[in-house]
Amino acid sequence: MSDSVIIAEVSKGAISPVTAELVSAAKAYGTNPVMVIPCTDASIADGSGYDGVSRVIAVKGDCFANYDAASWASALDAAAPSGVIFAAATPQSKDLIARIAAKRGVSVVQDVVSIEGNNLTSPIYSGKAMQTVAVSGDAAISVRANVFPGAATAACEVSVVDQSGDVATAVQEIIARASTRLDVSEANIIISGGRGMGSPDNFVHLEKIADVIGAAVGASRAAVDTWDDIPHSMQVGQTGKTVNPNLYIAVGISGAIQHLAGMRSSKYIVAINKDADAPIFAHADYGIVATWEEALPVLESSLSSMMA
Numbered sequence: 001m002s003d004s005v006i007i008a009e010v011s012k013g014a015i016s017p018v019t020a021e022l023v024s025a026a027k028a029y030g031t032n033p034v035m036v037i038p039c040t041d042a043s044i045a046d047g048s049g050y051d052g053v054s055r056v057i058a059v060k061g062d063c064f065a066n067y068d069a070a071s072w073a074s075a076l077d078a079a080a081p082s083g084v085i086f087a088a089a090t091p092q093s094k095d096l097i098a099r100i101a102a103k104r105g106v107s108v109v110q111d112v113v114s115i116e117g118n119n120l121t122s123p124i125y126s127g128k129a130m131q132t133v134a135v136s137g138d139a140a141i142s143v144r145a146n147v148f149p150g151a152a153t154a155a156c157e158v159s160v161v162d163q164s165g166d167v168a169t170a171v172q173e174i175i176a177r178a179s180t181r182l183d184v185s186e187a188n189i190i191i192s193g194g195r196g197m198g199s200p201d202n203f204v205h206l207e208k209i210a211d212v213i214g215a216a217v218g219a220s221r222a223a224v225d226t227w228d229d230i231p232h233s234m235q236v237g238q239t240g241k242t243v244n245p246n247l248y249i250a251v252g253i254s255g256a257i258q259h260l261a262g263m264r265s266s267k268y269i270v271a272i273n274k275d276a277d278a279p280i281f282a283h284a285d286y287g288i289v290a291t292w293e294e295a296l297p298v299l300e301s302s303l304s305s306m307m308a
């Protein structure tokens, strides 16, 4: 079995759960994964191993404090062994593996949702079709979240590679709007609001439900473009984030093709819309034809009693 490399997804100083899914993807591809962790403090690697991972390499460097494609790609390329590379299909990691692939002269396959032998399947044309490509030799592959089961944690040999002195530039600070809420790209349940919510203040009704069921709150582009209080980081869709949760609840969202592109692969889709002819209903597993003013209070109280 040949070696592969999985690049751990690190968020807010911790390894994200999607990393465990990358181990299963690498195994499904018939490889033996080595996990590489970009970090500023190698202690993140303590106890970070997974069942099936042969070893862990903490790649330490000042550049990993903030994402910068050029410095991350050169530091990781220098430290990671050769082999097929797996990373999460987040905007940052998709950018990163494309850069590493260019350095190594290997193919890139993004947004993979199925692996059978060396056949990789991923959505194309905004999710309207699926393509399967056969890969031979080394490649860089990004895998969507919530597709593969997460591998169990296990003890692994850890080594540290210090790349601090070896990068030309490092981004010192990124100023982002502070948010304590779960990010849509990491969530297993998402409740999203569209222009039909009428005002950004009404997103509080979505947040209440999100708090009950442990969901992230997303938004359509119309909501993001119309209201300054709804940040772009919440946008789901073709020009926003691609999500793959178990449950996606769309509230006051019409279901334009560009929105569907980011969420149509969700396992279950629930739509709440006052217009029975809204296109979102054609893609929903469950549809509620009602205003959100009618539906959300009922949903919130039912879910609260279920979760109590």
Ligand SMILES: Cc1cc2nc3c(=O)[nH]c(=O)nc-3n(C[C@H](O)[C@H](O)[C@H](O)COP(=O)(O)OP(=O)(O)OC[C@H]3O[C@@H](n4cnc5c(N)ncnc54)[C@H](O)[C@@H]3O)c2cc1C
Residues within 6 Å of the ligand: 193, 194, 195, 196, 197, 219, 220, 221, 222, 223, 235, 236, 237, 238, 239, 240, 241, 251, 252, 253, 254, 255, 256, 257, 258, 259, 262, 272, 273, 274, 275, 278, 290, 291, 292, 293
């Ligand atoms: C190049 C390009 C890229 C794009 N990328 C994205 C993207 O990434 N993500 C994205 O979302 N869009 C994207 N769009 C925009 C997309 O085409 C739609 O305009 C957008 O998704 C519409 O958002 P919406 O459904 O919230 O608003 P609308 O289309 O205005 O729909 C609002 C819905 O709310 C319902 N409604 C109204 N009041 C209520 C109520 N009280 N209760 C319940 N329902 C109610 C209405 O019946 C309607 O169906 C893109 C467009 C282009 C051209």
